[in-house]
Amino acid sequence: MARTIGSHGPTTMEAIRKAGLRLIFQHGYEAMSLRQLAAEVGIQPGSLYNHISTKQELLADLIQDHINDLLRELETALRDKEGAVERLRAFVAFHVSYHMTRKREVFIANSELRSLDPRNYEAVVALRGAYEQRLAEILTDGVAEGVFDVDDVQVATFAIIALLTGLCSWYRPGGRLTKDAIIAAHEKLVLSGVMPRSAKPSPSGRDGIKTE
Amino acid sequence: MARTIGSHGPTTMEAIRKAGLRLIFQHGYEAMSLRQLAAEVGIQPGSLYNHISTKQELLADLIQDHINDLLRELETALRDKEGAVERLRAFVAFHVSYHMTRKREVFIANSELRSLDPRNYEAVVALRGAYEQRLAEILTDGVAEGVFDVDDVQVATFAIIALLTGLCSWYRPGGRLTKDAIIAAHEKLVLSGVMPRSAKPSPSGRDGIKTE
Amino acid sequence: MARTIGSHGPTTMEAIRKAGLRLIFQHGYEAMSLRQLAAEVGIQPGSLYNHISTKQELLADLIQDHINDLLRELETALRDKEGAVERLRAFVAFHVSYHMTRKREVFIANSELRSLDPRNYEAVVALRGAYEQRLAEILTDGVAEGVFDVDDVQVATFAIIALLTGLCSWYRPGGRLTKDAIIAAHEKLVLSGVMPRSAKPSPSGRDGIKTE
């Protein structure tokens, strides 16, 4: 049938990824059919296979690309941040920000892990472990520096990640709060949670009021 | 396929629920086939329909029963607890404890909501909202009492729930920590997170509310 | 419980085997679709799977059953036959007769071996080897007895089998020749082929031309 103008190649692949992201986020990997996906993209189901090798590989690619981005951007966010407190603040800010921007990838990477076949699963879990490790290190450092008071670093790591990740379940762009306000709220919660009673978190300097 | 003598109807139903819980937890609702479930129970697929009306209803029942239990037991846990601090502590302890005991139901109730058809979905979300509301009330009360310092009660509510709920992703019975240790760690994290740095509540200076 | 008409159980399986035999014979295993087969049987494609586990297994079953029958019936045909000449005659008569009666199974077992997956292939080839071995033994015995003059037993074995098997490519029931005439013709050809010039085959006493 008549196709839209323009080079189809890269465009089609991008459309598949985008639509796939949305459909998996909305219905789940198992519940998304390639017929749906193809219809969304505007091609026949079989034509998908000019761009992907398998439904499974599409999922794996989406997740792996996300995790790689996550790790790479975390490095950038933490670069030249000194001290556990500042690094934790940077971690929270980055994590929340990333999760608001790419909440679909994040959600999928968390909820569809079980749909990955073993080989892909191993790879992704390893990368995710590396990410968690970054937070665990910050907490450990902070305890050593005496600025954090954490009973169990592992529990705290998981808890903080869960707390931060949870927001992609409820965050909707254009909601009541600004992005900055949400970041500030989480910074405060997390830092308060891990800092000893005697210390107090330094103000972040943001006011969270949307100004545009 | 061992059958006990007597009326084994209730037994079969219980086996179905149990196996269904496990299979949905493990593979997801969409990925669990009734053939699998029947095989697990030791009957033929068609025989399931002597006990359930629909795959969808099985899911709805499992989730609804869980949420009802959750609410009922929360009432019990909070009964005769006075003061926001003590009530929050009780909430955390109850929530963590319940999630460790019934992590499969909890996980399913969180991850398979999207598989519920609209009518069931509404009902469950309403009940879940009631549960979250209990926590929000505690936080609001605490702020009014001056014992909590929370910028945005809603964000804090979601965050705390996410934090607590996250543990059913990693908790394994028989792990490194005792149940009590995990409860204690979470109590500390949460209470630290919401209590003011000093004895006197510090004005936050940011309200994060959109002003447009 | 008596099976009434319309109660399909064993009947359906038998219909599947029969139709499968015909369709594979006619179009080849690869070219036969399960949709065709189901239509022939009068059920929906998916319903086939109440009776077979796989298209591949259907083929393997058809072939294996045939080969088992072939071996078993050969034993019967050779029982109490004495002497290489008489045994060879019995072999030829049995083989030709069986191939005319069940030419579809025979054809499939020869032509669709390559469609068997490795495990099934091994099993069938082994059984076929056992069958060929029976003929090879007869030839070897005959040479030892001095009644056969064969340069290479293996070549002769393959050749005789091929000669006899070839007839299921052209034999049509109701053709010009009677079954007995065809058997007689092949007995003569084979025995002449392997007996030394000096000996002479016993007259079969049948002329084989249909007289009606």
Next chain:
Amino acid sequence: MARTIGSHGPTTMEAIRKAGLRLIFQHGYEAMSLRQLAAEVGIQPGSLYNHISTKQELLADLIQDHINDLLRELETALRDKEGAVERLRAFVAFHVSYHMTRKREVFIANSELRSLDPRNYEAVVALRGAYEQRLAEILTDGVAEGVFDVDDVQVATFAIIALLTGLCSWYRPGGRLTKDAIIAAHEKLVLSGVMPRSAKPSPSGRDGIKTE
């Protein structure tokens, strides 16, 4: 399919025919996909259509070319052979030799006839009939000359062809026997089979056992 000198079209076309021959022999026509074929040749599937018009036509070409060669070479082999015995011997020698040399074409021409569409099928069957007719004539002549003793020429024709053709199912170059030994064995089998008891076949003078 015009071939121009200088271009490498012929090369590609030859590669397609060669790979097609091998793949059809190995997997069967239905089971061979043009994607496989293209991969084997080292081009994209769509590019095949610069050389062939259709999968079906590729098969028909391969078979027809083979049959034409077969007939033409048979004429050469029989030229200036006199007498039914010598002509039969020549037929057998030629047939066996050709089948060993080009066993893939032969096998395909026998086993994939059913995959030809009606028009191609008719043409090929007619040519094959002509080939069989040559053998039938030799047998008929021999009976008239009194050197053959055959009850039914048609049965004998089919049987001999089957016997000879069967060897491309088991012959492997480099096996136990030399080409000449195999030819000699078949000459003996066939001639013995059709000659009357009183006559004796002339020795072929070859022993055929590999000595190196």
Next chain:
DNA sequence: TATGAATGAGGGTTCATTCAT
């Protein structure tokens, strides 16, 4: 000539569900 993307049909197979026995 070769390519890559598209088509439309169809492949084997699984599914939730029904129902006579």
Next chain:
DNA sequence: GATGAATGAACCCTCATTCAT
């Protein structure tokens, strides 16, 4: 209650083929 056979829809995926580039 349990069963086995049936349904009809849908699944992921492969196919031969076309055609603009």
